[in-house]
Amino acid sequence: MTTDLLMPVLVLGAIGCLCGLLLAVAARFLHVFEDPRIEKVTGLLPGANCGGCGYAGCADYAKAIVEKNAPTNLCRPCRAAALLEISALMGVEAKTLEKMVALVLCNGGDVRSRRASMYNGLAECTSADMVSGSGKVCRYGCLGYGNCARICPVNAIRMMPDSNLALVDADRCISCGLCVKACPRKLIRMVPASHHVHILCSNRDRGILTRKACEVGCIACQKCVKACNGQGIHMEGNLAVADYTAPLSPDLVNVCPQKTINQRGTEAAPAAPGEGASA
Amino acid sequence: MTKYLMLLLSAVLVNNFVLNRFLGICPFLGVSKQLPTALGMSGAVIFVLTLGSAVTWAVQTYVLVPLHVDYLQTLVFILVIAAFVQFVELVLKKSAPTLHKSLGIFLPLITTNCAVLGVAVLNIKLNLGFWESVLFGFGGAAGFGLALVLFAGIREKLDRANPPRPFQGTALALVTAGLLSLAFMGFANLVK
Numbered sequence: 001m002t003t004d005l006l007m008p009v010l011v012l013g014a015i016g017c018l019c020g021l022l023l024a025v026a027a028r029f030l031h032v033f034e035d036p037r038i039e040k041v042t043g044l045l046p047g048a049n050c051g052g053c054g055y056a057g058c059a060d061y062a063k064a065i066v067e068k069n070a071p072t073n074l075c076r077p078c079r080a081a082a083l084l085e086i087s088a089l090m091g092v093e094a095k096t097l098e099k100m101v102a103l104v105l106c107n108g109g110d111v112r113s114r115r116a117s118m119y120n121g122l123a124e125c126t127s128a129d130m131v132s133g134s135g136k137v138c139r140y141g142c143l144g145y146g147n148c149a150r151i152c153p154v155n156a157i158r159m160m161p162d163s164n165l166a167l168v169d170a171d172r173c174i175s176c177g178l179c180v181k182a183c184p185r186k187l188i189r190m191v192p193a194s195h196h197v198h199i200l201c202s203n204r205d206r207g208i209l210t211r212k213a214c215e216v217g218c219i220a221c222q223k224c225v226k227a228c229n230g231q232g233i234h235m236e237g238n239l240a241v242a243d244y245t246a247p248l249s250p251d252l253v254n255v256c257p258q259k260t261i262n263q264r265g266t267e268a269a270p271a272a273p274g275e276g277a278s279a
Numbered sequence: 280m281t282k283y284l285m286l287l288l289s290a291v292l293v294n295n296f297v298l299n300r301f302l303g304i305c306p307f308l309g310v311s312k313q314l315p316t317a318l319g320m321s322g323a324v325i326f327v328l329t330l331g332s333a334v335t336w337a338v339q340t341y342v343l344v345p346l347h348v349d350y351l352q353t354l355v356f357i358l359v360i361a362a363f364v365q366f367v368e369l370v371l372k373k374s375a376p377t378l379h380k381s382l383g384i385f386l387p388l389i390t391t392n393c394a395v396l397g398v399a400v401l402n403i404k405l406n407l408g409f410w411e412s413v414l415f416g417f418g419g420a421a422g423f424g425l426a427l428v429l430f431a432g433i434r435e436k437l438d439r440a441n442p443p444r445p446f447q448g449t450a451l452a453l454v455t456a457g458l459l460s461l462a463f464m465g466f467a468n469l470v471k
Contacts, residue, residue, distance in 0.1 A: 007346060008348050015355055020362075022366055122441060
């Protein structure tokens with residue numbers, strides 16, 4: 001009777017002790033030395049694993065900082081305080097970078113930009129782009145199938161309900177740059193967060209063609225270039241492009257006859273009838 | 280030789296762990312979204328199941344049976360497998376860092392998986408010898424890997440498709456798993 005009771009206790013106890021002993025010995029002899037700073041730096045990094053720094057996730061970047069003396073300021077989402085702490089830990093000077101946010105350089109959603117045909121394929125931008133641009137007349141504009149919104153690790157991009165236009169929430173954006181790579185039409189650009197006046201068009205066609213495709217496309221009238229004396233805006237073919245050296249003047253919004261130039265961020269995004277009303 | 284081949288075939292195709300015995304469903308649905316992760320998981324499962332069968336067979340034959348406490352099977356197997364996997368992880372980290380990196384997070388994840396306990400218990404139930412147990416464990420894990428990789432491939436394609444809203448995500452994954460299971464039923468009479 002007693003053996004019946006004792007035996008399982010002894011067996012289980014013995015096996016447990018043996019396993020514990022084995023693990024304890026193994027942990028002692030098979031210990032791999034790791035710089036304790038790696039763990040600390042990993043803890044200070046945001047942990048979003050966005051890959052924006054060029055390394056495979058936060059832990060890998062932390063390892064590179066400690067072991068390969070990688071610059072400490074590559075992490076865009078990193079808070080300023082954490083950056084200082086990491087730099088102090090590594091004994092290097094903290095160099096801050098201006099916060100950059102993603103910007104979709106197109107304002108011609110389904111309301112303002114025409115579609116010539118129906119597209120019934122996969123609801124995904126790359127596929128739509130291959131099939132003659134999903135029937136959209138503009139060969140440069142936002143396709144509206146949300147590849148950028150899906151890849152965003154912090155859900156900072158949403159597709160506006162009426163226009164199917166991607167809109168970046170600048171406050172949420174962590175500047176990882178994944179959306180820039182995801183857009184098959186290369187519409188997304190990283191711009192300084194302090195700039196609020198943007199030229200929201202990527203159409204390089206001649207004005208007459210642009211006008212046929214979209215109500216708010218740049219027609220290369222160059223009024224904005226003249227208004228700012230060529231400072232901050234230059235022409236690339238038939239498209240006015242801001243070079244983001246200094247913030248553009250808000251007056252340019254009224255200069256542009258096509259309403260391509262928009263002010264964003266400081267106040268609510270421009271609410272034209274039927275489009276962007278929820279922005 | 281034929282006997283071993285039959286055992287292997289039966290474990291991989293006929294009595295597939297996931298699609299026929301319904302063991303290890305959790306990782307089957309959890310890590311089958313992308314092919315590379317599915318491959319990593321399969322590798323880890325093959326590793327743990329093969330070694331786990333060997334260890335549990337030895338514990339059963341040399342400890343539990345002679346001491347007449349084989350009713351402790353479940354408890355002891357879990358304990359032994361968990362400790363063993365931890366030990367192997369330590370060894371790998373020291374001696375084969377690349378392998379450790381590729382198996383990575385999957386190793387500790389599957390220690391308490393039902394497929395691992397399932398293969399250990401089945402080995403005893405089917406009265407298999409040592410090498411048969413190891414082979415059965417390997418075959419079962421390879422079957423699991425096969426199912427996982429096939430499923431991940433299908434899910435990657437489905438991700439790009441445009442199913443009706445009620446079917447999106449898990450619903451479609453479960454339907455697909457059911458169809459895959461049905462397809463594997465076709466192997467039913469391959470090995471008697």
